[in-house]
Amino acid sequence: MxxxxxxxxxxxxxxxxxxxxxxxxxxxxxxxxxxxxxxxxxxxxxAFKTNQEFFNRPYAWPLQWQIDNITRAWDLGNMGRAMINSAIVTIVALVLTVVIGTLAAYALSRFKFKLNPLLKGMFLLGMLIPIHSTLVPLFIFMNKVGILDTYWALIMPYTAFELPIAIFLGIAYLTSIPRDVEEAAMIDGNGWWGVFGRIIFPLCLPVISTVSILAFLRFWNDFSFALVFINTQALKTLPLSLSLFSDGFGTDYALTMGAMFIAVIPTIVIYLIFQEQIMKGMVAGSVKG
Structure with a gap:
């Protein structure tokens, strides 16, 4: 007891x-x-305060919600065009990063050849390069090639600097997928491209979603590359449009906050969408032996 x-x-x-x-x-x-x-x-x-209220009552709710801040920021900053430019650059760079990154990760994780370790090391080294230290060499190179002040002046660096992360995560994820799945697809008559398109790519949805989130946030919010490589007003991206409300003499904080409110909405929406895709992809892409 x-x-x-x-x-x-x-x-x-x-x-x-x-x-x-x-x-x-x-x-x-x-x-x-x-x-x-x-x-x-x-x-x-x-975003809905006046400049005076922004300084006098920084943490309190607006006494009167200034909807005019949003409309004025949209018009004065030409944010509609800037949002389209950001969407074009981000989507194209994102697609290139996902497709090239997944293909490279598949090749480096599945095929054994002499240069395999060297290529893996080079991509890993690419993660250690300070991005902003390449601004001047890239500016000179793009000026000579003739792609400066175009969409490709942003798309190419975005893709290049995001590929090492995409490939690294892809290789780590693909090692958890058994080769039996590919062998079964080969027996059914699929070639390498069929195996990749029908089997590997769908199974990689979780890591693709993760890479897409990281890449989207970097591409959409980038300021330094766009500031250096883009001069034409019609090609300016969303972060550049935020700088129009500040000059050497002062800053219109009401319009700046209104513009930032507009700019952050797509980021939050896309992030929430991809969060759901990650959860679905982890369930759909899991393989149990």
Whole structure:
């Protein structure tokens, strides 16, 4: 009886600690969520304030919501055209990154040849290169080639600098996919391209979604490359349009916040869409032997 009583007491002790630990964990997660979401909340309320209210009541709700900030920022910053330019550059660079990255990862993870380790090392080395240190060489190169101040002046660097990450993640993910799947597809009469298009690419949806999120955020929010490589007003991307509301004499914070509110909406929408795709892809792409 005493032994059973001690066992019950010993068994109840961990259960007694679960509730406070679980509660503390939930509190920490709630605090983390508040800290993470507060900048977005501050941006939203600031986008609908006047300049005077922005300085006098920086953390309070607007006394009167200034919808005019959004419409004026859209018109004065030519944000419609800038959003189209950003969409063109981002989508093309994203497609190239996903297709080339997945193909390269498949080749490097499945085929054995002499230059395989060297190519893997080169792509891994590409992740260590400081991107902004290449601005001047790229500017000189693009000027000589004649693609400066075009969409390709942004698409090509975006794709090149994102490929090492895409290939690295792709190789790591493809090593978890058994070769039996490809062998079965080969027996059914598929060639290498058929195996890649019908089997490998769909199974890689989880890692493709991850790469797409990272690439989209970098491409859409890039400022330095667009500032250096784009001069024509009609080709300026969304981050460049935000700089129009600030000059050497002052900044119109009401319009700046309104423009930033417009710019952040596509990012949030795309991020939420890809988050759902990651969850679906992890379930659909899992392979169990």
């Amino acid at each position: 005493q032994a059973s009583t001690k066992m019950q007491a010993a068994g109840e002790k961990p259960a007694a600690w679960k509730k406070p630990v679980g509660f503390a964990l939930k509190v920490l997660l709630l605090i983390y969520a508040i800290v993470t979401l507060y900048p977005l909340y501050w941006l939203v309320i600031s």
